Amino acid sequence: MQKIIAVVSGKGGVGKTFISINLAIAMHQFGEKVTIVDADVSASNMGLHLGYYTFPVKLQDVIEGNLDIKKAIYVHPSGLNLIPSAIDLNNCQCSLSKLRDALGPLEDTVIIDAPPGLSNDTLDVIAAADYIIAITNPELPSITNVLKVIKTAQDMKKTTLGVVINRMSYDNYEIKQSEIEIMTETHILATIPESKGVKKSIFLKNPVIVMDPLHPSSLAFKHLAARLMGKKYIPPKYVAVKRFLRNSGINVI
Numbered sequence: 001m002q003k004i005i006a007v008v009s010g011k012g013g014v015g016k017t018f019i020s021i022n023l024a025i026a027m028h029q030f031g032e033k034v035t036i037v038d039a040d041v042s043a044s045n046m047g048l049h050l051g052y053y054t055f056p057v058k059l060q061d062v063i064e065g066n067l068d069i070k071k072a073i074y075v076h077p078s079g080l081n082l083i084p085s086a087i088d089l090n091n092c093q094c095s096l097s098k099l100r101d102a103l104g105p106l107e108d109t110v111i112i113d114a115p116p117g118l119s120n121d122t123l124d125v126i127a128a129a130d131y132i133i134a135i136t137n138p139e140l141p142s143i144t145n146v147l148k149v150i151k152t153a154q155d156m157k158k159t160t161l162g163v164v165i166n167r168m169s170y171d172n173y174e175i176k177q178s179e180i181e182i183m184t185e186t187h188i189l190a191t192i193p194e195s196k197g198v199k200k201s202i203f204l205k206n207p208v209i210v211m212d213p214l215h216p217s218s219l220a221f222k223h224l225a226a227r228l229m230g231k232k233y234i235p236p237k238y239v240a241v242k243r244f245l246r247n248s249g250i251n252v253i
């Protein structure tokens with residue numbers, strides 16, 4: 001059965017695209033048929049996260065040209081199915097009001113990387129989805145803005161699966177997980193650490209879960225993916241040692 005999940009945030013730059021990509025790859029690795037859709041039509045950058053710059057057929061072509069969405073599916077080397085958006089200025093004005101219809105032929109899980117905030121495009125993305133996952137950083141502006149998006153999605157009768165807190169430093173200068181849970185009135189699905197490994201993976205255009213499968217962020221994505229699929233992920237034993245060996249050039253699973 002088709003299940004459409006929108007990855008949303010109140011503030012831009014909190015990690016929606018990074019999380020959409022790595023979550024989708026984790027679900028794919030656990031055997032889920034999953035397609036990720038870049039619906040940030042006015043500031044698309046999913047392709048850039050993955051090292052792609054242009055695509056012959058994009059989401060805009062599907063919506064405006066009434067094309068079959070399956071013509072816009074590209075398969076990343078990780079096995080991830082991806083529907084990109086155009087990055088050029090000419091395609092920024094595409095309306096997403098028909099997004100739900102366009103997604104109709106896709107099977108199983110669809111993860112939509114949404115634009116930030118509560119623009120018309122975001123509202124169309126939420127309208128097209130069954131569920132939302134709300135992304136925030138552990139700081140006040142990000143949390144207060146995401147609360148507005150969660151409330152709006154609730155008013156639109158969408159189910160909030162939970163909040164993912166990205167860029168946690170676990171220091172004294174950020175809002176704690178328990179406080180974010182109270183402030184957003186929503187349970188926390190996962191926390192992703194602030195890390196140089198993530199920066200490096202984005203720089204190298206190689207998702208962290210592929211580049212460094214035992215990285216703490218990668219393990220967090222595996223836990224999150226399993227949780228969303230109703231499964232439990234048990235990380236490998238001696239994970240820190242195995243990571244050390246991998247990073248020293250010794251290949252361990």
Ligand SMILES: Nc1ncnc2c1ncn2[C@@H]1O[C@H](COP(=O)(O)OP(=O)(O)OP(=O)(O)O)[C@@H](O)[C@H]1O
Nearest residue numbers: 012013014015016017018116167193194195198199
């Ligand atoms: N856990 C992390 N650790 C370190 N850097 C991170 C982390 N998460 C995100 N970043 C940095 O934040 C940047 C923005 O991430 P991303 O593009 O996923 O945000 P976004 O919410 O999709 O932004 P937009 O609202 O503009 O679409 C990344 O390019 C990366 O440099």
Ligand SMILES: [Mg+2]
Nearest residue numbers: 016017040045
């Ligand atoms: Mg983004």
